Amino acid sequence: MTQPLATAILAHDAAEFGLALSADQLALFERYADILLSSGRRAGVTSLSTRERVTQRHFVESLALAAALLTAGILDRSAAARVLDLGSGAGIPGLPIRLLLPQTELTLLDARERTSAFQRELLSALGLEGVAIVTARAEDAAHDPAYRERFDVVLARAVAPLPVLLELALPFLRPEGHLAAPKGSGAPRELAASAGALATLGGAVIYDEPLKLPAGGQGQRLLLIRKTAATPERYPRRAGIPSKRPL
Numbered sequence: 001m002t003q004p005l006a007t008a009i010l011a012h013d014a015a016e017f018g019l020a021l022s023a024d025q026l027a028l029f030e031r032y033a034d035i036l037l038s039s040g041r042r043a044g045v046t047s048l049s050t051r052e053r054v055t056q057r058h059f060v061e062s063l064a065l066a067a068a069l070l071t072a073g074i075l076d077r078s079a080a081a082r083v084l085d086l087g088s089g090a091g092i093p094g095l096p097i098r099l100l101l102p103q104t105e106l107t108l109l110d111a112r113e114r115t116s117a118f119q120r121e122l123l124s125a126l127g128l129e130g131v132a133i134v135t136a137r138a139e140d141a142a143h144d145p146a147y148r149e150r151f152d153v154v155l156a157r158a159v160a161p162l163p164v165l166l167e168l169a170l171p172f173l174r175p176e177g178h179l180a181a182p183k184g185s186g187a188p189r190e191l192a193a194s195a196g197a198l199a200t201l202g203g204a205v206i207y208d209e210p211l212k213l214p215a216g217g218q219g220q221r222l223l224l225i226r227k228t229a230a231t232p233e234r235y236p237r238r239a240g241i242p243s244k245r246p247l
Helices: 005-016 025-040 053-069 094-100 114-126 164-171 187-192 196-202
Strands: 082-084 105-110 132-135 151-155 173-183 203-210 220-228
Touching: 005 053, 005 132, 025 053, 025 094, 025 105, 025 114, 053 173, 053 220, 082 094, 082 164, 094 114, 105 151, 114 132, 151 164, 151 203, 164 173, 164 187, 164 220, 187 203, 196 203
Parallel strands: 082 105, 082 151, 105 132, 151 173
Antiparallel strands: 173 220, 203 220
16 A cells, blocks of 8 residues: 555655654554644644645654664663653654654653643544653753653753753753754854853753754754753752743
C-alpha cells in the first residue's frame, strides 16, 4: 500500500538522520498529525494547517534533534533517560522523541491548563502510557522536590531567550545533565548575553552547531548546555522575574 505523502517524507527524512521508523511508529505519527490538524489550532498549540507542514516543522525537526542527541551520547537507544519538555505545547519535541525511543521517561510541563487538556487527549488517542503531564509555571515547578534536579535532559524549543531559559531550565537538571535548545539566527547574540547566567546557575555550553535538517529546512542551531554545578536554591526567582530581569 502506498504511504501518504507526509508519511513518506517523514520516513525518508528519518532515514537521512540514520533513524528507522517502523510501520507502527509511522502510524502513530499519522494519528498525531490528525489530532494536531483537527484540534491543535483550537487548543492554541500550533498554527500549522497542512499535514506536510506539521510533518516538517513538528516531526522532522524533532527527529533531527533526537538524532543529534543520540550522536552526542546524551540519549541512548538502549537506556532510559528522564526527559523534561519545558513549555511543551503540542508535545514538541518531546513526544516525537518518545515515539522514536519508547523507553524515554518523558514529562511534559506547560503553564496552561488548556494545553495540558490537549496533551491528555493526545496521549489517550495515541494509546501512550507513562508520560507525565504537569501544569505549572517553570519557576514554581523547579522548586518542587519532585522535579528539581531530577532530569537527565531538558528540551526547550522556542521557550525564551537563552539567559531567561537557563534560569528556568537548569534547576530541573541533575548534575551533568543537559539542556538541549534549538535556536534560530539570534543564537550568537543570546550566547553572548548568557555568560553571567551560566556562571551563576552552574552551566557550560558544550555544543553550538547547525542542526542537520533536510534540504529546505529552516536554519537552526542546536545549543547544548551541560549542568556543571548545583544551581543555588534561590533560582529560579519567582514567576515572571527571570524574563523581566534576566541574569
